[in-house]
Amino acid sequence: xxxxxxxxxxxxxxxxxxxxxxxxxxxxxxxxxxxxxxxxxxxxxxxxxxxxxxxxxxxxxxxxxxxxxxxxxx
Amino acid sequence: xxxxxxxxxxxxxxxxxxxxxxxxxxxxxxxxxxxxxxxxxxxxxxxxxxxxxxxxxxxxxxxxxxxxxxxxxxxxxxxxxxxxxxxxxxxxxxxxxxxxxxxxxxxxxxxxxxxxxxxxxxxxxxxxxxxxxxxxxxxxxxxxxxxxxxxxxxxxxxxxxxxxxxxxxx
Numbered sequence: 274x275x276x277x278x279x280x281x282x283x284x285x286x287x288x289x290x291x292x293x294x295x296x297x298x299x300x301x302x303x304x305x306x307x308x309x310x311x312x313x314x315x316x317x318x319x320x321x322x323x324x325x326x327x328x329x330x331x332x333x334x335x336x337x338x339x340x341x342x343x344x345x346x347x
Numbered sequence: 348x349x350x351x352x353x354x355x356x357x358x359x360x361x362x363x364x365x366x367x368x369x370x371x372x373x374x375x376x377x378x379x380x381x382x383x384x385x386x387x388x389x390x391x392x393x394x395x396x397x398x399x400x401x402x403x404x405x406x407x408x409x410x411x412x413x414x415x416x417x418x419x420x421x422x423x424x425x426x427x428x429x430x431x432x433x434x435x436x437x438x439x440x441x442x443x444x445x446x447x448x449x450x451x452x453x454x455x456x457x458x459x460x461x462x463x464x465x466x467x468x469x470x471x472x473x474x475x476x477x478x479x480x481x482x483x484x485x486x487x488x489x490x491x492x493x494x495x496x497x498x499x500x501x502x503x504x505x506x507x508x509x510x511x512x513x514x515x516x517x
Binding site: 277278279280281282283284285286287289291294298302305306309310312316 | 355356357359361363364365366367368369370371372373374396423426497499500502509511
């Protein structure tokens with residue numbers, strides 16, 4: 274199966290080429306995609322942890338006697 | 348359209364999926380550049396990130412973006428090895444919908460760091476989808492002669508389009 278291609282437009286000559294990615298470029302793409310997937314997972318985990326911490330904090334404030342309105346207004 | 352706003356070359360329409368689109372040998376005769384994109388990725392995700400390489404550089408990028416997801420809003424920043432151009436539709440979004448992206452690059456021939464701004468919106472028939480405003484910078488002081496647009500995952504699908512414009516001072 275051939276590698277994906279890229280489009281190259283020369284803005285001076287107007288020439289448009291469609292070039293197959295080299296194996297090295299394919300490897301770099303895979304490295305980039307893996308790094309991006311890890312970064313996304315870390316961001317999602319961080320957001321989840323933050324939301325859970327907020328929920329725990331809100332629950333404690335409710336237990337101390339604050340109203341939901343007072344908690345939201347902070 | 349003002350005569351100071353000219354298309355450079357022709358709109359590139361993807362015929363079969365491609366990994367990236369490069370505009371090279373960009374004329375140095377304009378003041379600003381604008382890139383207009385309608386695109387979708389074939390990656391198995393709701394959206395993926397479209398990225399920018401200025402003069403093929405893989406370092407020196409910083410950015411800040413503000414986003415709305417349909418139910419939340421927030422901000423963030425992307426890595427230093429690619430310029431951030433926002434999210435575009437991917438394979439898990441509604442079929443045949445494409446994201447719209449406008450990129451503005453002022454003073455691209457200057458000897459100062461290069462900045463860009465982006466407004467982009469993806470499309471899908473569901474609650475969660477993204478719109479973003481981005482401000483980005485690359486530390487290079489060289490004039491911009493090439494722009495590469497690529498993706499964090501997958502390829503640009505058939506019928507994605509890419510147009511480059513040059514804008515001159517009046």
